[in-house]
Amino acid sequence: MEITAEVLVDLHHRMVRIRRFEEAAGALFENSEMPGFIHLYVGEEAVAAGVCATLRNDDQVGSTHRGHGHLVAKGGDLSRMMAELMGKATGYNHGKGGSMHICDLDLNMLGANGIVGGGIPIAVGAAFANKYRKSDTVAVVFFGDGATNIGAFHEAINMASALQLPAVFVCENNEYGEFTPRRDTMGVDDVVDRAAGYGIPGVVVDGMDVVAVFEAAAQAVARARGGQGPSFIEAKTYRFYNHHGVQTLGVKYRSDEEVARWRERDPIVLLEERLLALDVMTAEDIEAVHRQVQADVDAAVAFGKESPYPEPSALLEDVYTVGGVR
Amino acid sequence: MEITAEVLVDLHHRMVRIRRFEEAAGALFENSEMPGFIHLYVGEEAVAAGVCATLRNDDQVGSTHRGHGHLVAKGGDLSRMMAELMGKATGYNHGKGGSMHICDLDLNMLGANGIVGGGIPIAVGAAFANKYRKSDTVAVVFFGDGATNIGAFHEAINMASALQLPAVFVCENNEYGEFTPRRDTMGVDDVVDRAAGYGIPGVVVDGMDVVAVFEAAAQAVARARGGQGPSFIEAKTYRFYNHHGVQTLGVKYRSDEEVARWRERDPIVLLEERLLALDVMTAEDIEAVHRQVQADVDAAVAFGKESPYPEPSALLEDVYTVGGVR
Amino acid sequence: MTATEASVRELTYGAAFTETLRQIMAEDHDVFVAGEDVGAAGGVFGSFTGLQREFGEMRVVDTPISEQAIVGLGTGAAVSGLRPVVDLMFMDFVLVAMDQIVNQAAKLKYMFGGNTSLPMTITTNAGAGLSAAAQHSQSLEALLCHIPGLKVVMPSNAHDVKGLLTASIRDDNPVVFVKHKRLLGQKSYCPEDLFEVPLGSASITRPGNDVTLVTYGRMVSESLKAASVLASEGIDVEVIDLRTLQPLDTETIVASVQRTNHCVVAHEAVRFGGLGAEIAAHIQEQAFDYLDAPVGRVGAPFSPVPFTPALESEYVPDAAGIADDVRAAVLRLG
Amino acid sequence: MTATEASVRELTYGAAFTETLRQIMAEDHDVFVAGEDVGAAGGVFGSFTGLQREFGEMRVVDTPISEQAIVGLGTGAAVSGLRPVVDLMFMDFVLVAMDQIVNQAAKLKYMFGGNTSLPMTITTNAGAGLSAAAQHSQSLEALLCHIPGLKVVMPSNAHDVKGLLTASIRDDNPVVFVKHKRLLGQKSYCPEDLFEVPLGSASITRPGNDVTLVTYGRMVSESLKAASVLASEGIDVEVIDLRTLQPLDTETIVASVQRTNHCVVAHEAVRFGGLGAEIAAHIQEQAFDYLDAPVGRVGAPFSPVPFTPALESEYVPDAAGIADDVRAAVLRLG
């Protein structure tokens, strides 16, 4: 895939949608207007946007506990997302899943997942289905640096390699698992060093540079689509907010200086500088995108707030598929 | 550690003990005189012998379903072993464990294990205890090539690396997991390619050459003992018999030619040729070792046969440590 | 030989499994098998013999030793519309994949607000009696029956293997299909054509009037043996083979107990916290006034499975022990 | 204010946990803690706050996200004579490490013929009510109680946290110590010095004559609330807090039921196949002739835990539901 002006504009739009959605969700959360746990994607937008822009609708996406960005980037409906985060009946999961399980199976986004690494084997299963059907559909799975320490990751990526499945493994390396620095939990400098142990190609990209992510993803996806098997992308990125919610309460585990350094490389600002420099968009165009997206997000929040909660009778529905004998 | 004549003689003795023990166990099994499943170590003797000869009594050994060889090499008592395999009260585990759980905690052999990869995290826990106590004891863990595909392996070796524990990981690569060729289950040429993903050193050795194994193990153990962390050894080896039991019944999954080729490199024969060439032992000396070991094994078989089964009252003993409040 | 006897087609429990799978795979291309050694080797218990030769490597997939990824493979493929059969060899290995089964497969549909179905069958082999020791002998069905979203099946004979496996694979939910290792070689009646035994329906294997004996899996034959012995003592036992454990056919059980006024539940699993506890608790709730004696429970004692045959034979419940408990229930002095 | 009230020392349930651990670690150098974020961060629920600063990185170990290896670390260290406390954060994650807990830790001693002890405590946090959805809200104790070799503890208040945690860490067996997330901030009486609440002994939290209400964990406070309401209706409820679930203090339960002739068991876990089933089954076995009504069971319905507060509040059992079941038991028409 070529980086045309159109692609750049599209990447920008995806990132802004994630950012604005997450800022709104974070504000509601900090204001106790949103139940449960939320893990925000702010700072990491270039990864989801860069990867998902290379995908077709029928390509599957496996996600994590930090999954809003993946769904937005795949084209998720902001209103149904916001309603879900609020536990409303109109949400994607009718309020039963919330942030950690949000999904859109029509978009082939196979759900956020509350178990670290838990979504990886499932995405590999989707990749298997693609190969089984002899389709050229590709399954992409996102996971954190911390997730590469868990058994499910290892088994699943090895399975994809052994069976030569059309899968792309995207590690969002934000250098922390919750409050623990990555370097305390693994003996390698780069997570990508693990790819060789599965006999699959791996690359490191600047996860704050959406174009770099897009290019690496385009290659990996093309490879998978062409039947040449799985590959691994490590995107070096950073979350601007806390592991969970916005503010860091309690023990400070990252220095102000470190956070500031990364914030200077805000992936949206970096892309906007490029868009301006390349004359692809004017400051007004950019401003208009933000305004339009913000209006969409505001509408989503309003939709969520106005939506009803599910009826108590929903409690025991959808535990099983009933009458499921064909 | 230096390869003195004494060491060579010791290595030979360990290997012959394993071989003779396993041949006897296999014969009893094929003759339906031994209950349950047994996974024989014949063909792989150089690995257990070469590694265990570098260990002290207080060094721990973690094992697998194919564990007899590890216990014999660590100095296990053949009579208590044979009795255990027969389910007798005089066995190491008083008949409660059998082949797949045989252990000698006085020798710090932490038990065979029926779950592929299941023993690896436990051995890493022993390595942790060594470091915790500031002792220079080392934990060595054996596992198959197939076991490197399971999550527990990945988590445990990464944990050992992250915590810089005194552990040595020894992969017995016999190119099969049960009846499935290794190459169908992983995308790497050598299992050792996985070590880099954990940031630990790894070497490949000829697992039929006990001296090569010994030298690699001596280095890895010294490294761990010196506080320099874990390392990985891949020993290329082969099992002469079936995955389970002696004869291959049903589908033939290895060619006669392949088996014959490996049998030509019988690790005991190779060492004996060397012993003769170096004038360390004469043919008579070698013969005497075999004779003596065979007598020990015969005595072990007799001991096992004569020993009583446990009393029914033993059934509910040792489920818990009772009165265990200190 | 009567006409009926002449036409009785017998198959082993294990062969019924293989035949059923072959027939279903022939009629439904969405069905595939994945697991360790299921391909060329045909599975460690021969359950998949010949299938790879017939259907190819894509439909009968040898996997790495990776139970979590095996179940995940099934889950992801099922969400994508296929109908996977994934094998875990020994029921003890279910524990290795427990997160994928319980946190993922069982819950996905509900967490997703209903927006998927998950037509996956997990096959495995349970049970003691082969001196396979504590990690290769467990009956862990109680763990799975407690989990909303799963179905659990444990057939006792070749006929039910066929009917239940067919229903399991065609079901749109995750089903754990548990064979008993010691039944694999047992021959019994099995029709040739595919048919379904509906999930959730128990069968009354032996009608009787004095006491209801609720059981499943390998304990069905032990229960029938016990019933014969008891018949000679004048105790008329009704034996119910549950066949499906989740959903549980409580109606059949309760109706029987209301008639017999006595009940014993027998399974091979550990007694404490086993499925027998749920059944006994349920019966006393639903048929309290009908019970002339407490619901008895037969199960393994509270220990891991011992290796040595000397202890394992004490460990596994048998006809004699079941008969004792039935006698105690029936002959209880009010 | 009376003299007794003045001397009552109060602590939150969570703080009692931390204080106990600190005191035990100070007196026994063999005790260490390992888990995700337990070090500098002090644990996601603050349960380990300050311990790493006090005892150093070797005794309070931040691990990778590797639940299997965390439990294995504990098991191997315990077999080597240390007394590990390993943390699994959420009880749902027990499932990720299920092989290491059930196939390894629980069985090693037995499989080894007794030749080891395994003094490991696994700590975790269970329970719904925080909109944490289906993978962060489960109460899975029934799965563990069914496994010979494990002990299982679920305290309901700060005092018992201290006494049970002390007993658990000093016990030579693998103990799963389960806190309830919603109790962490609850204040109640807690002595300063270390003491033990023996594992396996229930406490009668509220004596009563009309009906025995058996419960544990967060359902203890709901049960006490129900008892107050029922008292005003003239129903005198005896509330038993089990404290330890395995081994189960059946003596205390049965003795109470023999006196009250009525019983209800209440827990937050899913009702079907929950520990309540074992307790009800056991009571009807041991106190059949004393029961004037079936043993009632309160538990969560058969579904995964829903995210939205609108449904979760319906899902989690509460005082009103417990009171209903107690009334049904006591007022039942023979």
Ligand SMILES: Cc1ncc(C[n+]2csc(CCOP(=O)(O)OP(=O)(O)O)c2C)c(N)n1
């Ligand atoms: C199996 C499991 N263990 C632990 C947790 C708790 N937990 C949630 S997110 C997280 C950190 C994940 O780190 P990483 O994979 O790097 O993703 P990030 O949050 O940095 O995006 C942890 C430990 C969990 N949800 N699942």
Ligand SMILES: Cc1ncc(C[n+]2csc(CCOP(=O)(O)OP(=O)(O)O)c2C)c(N)n1
């Ligand atoms: C978790 C688990 N999965 C599957 C098995 C069945 N099994 C026993 S041995 C074995 C093959 C192991 O292969 P490898 O690790 O290479 O050891 P080898 O037998 O070749 O020595 C398998 C699959 C098991 N015991 N445990």
Ligand SMILES: [Mg+2]
């Ligand atoms: Mg991270």
Ligand SMILES: [Mg+2]
């Ligand atoms: Mg092998």
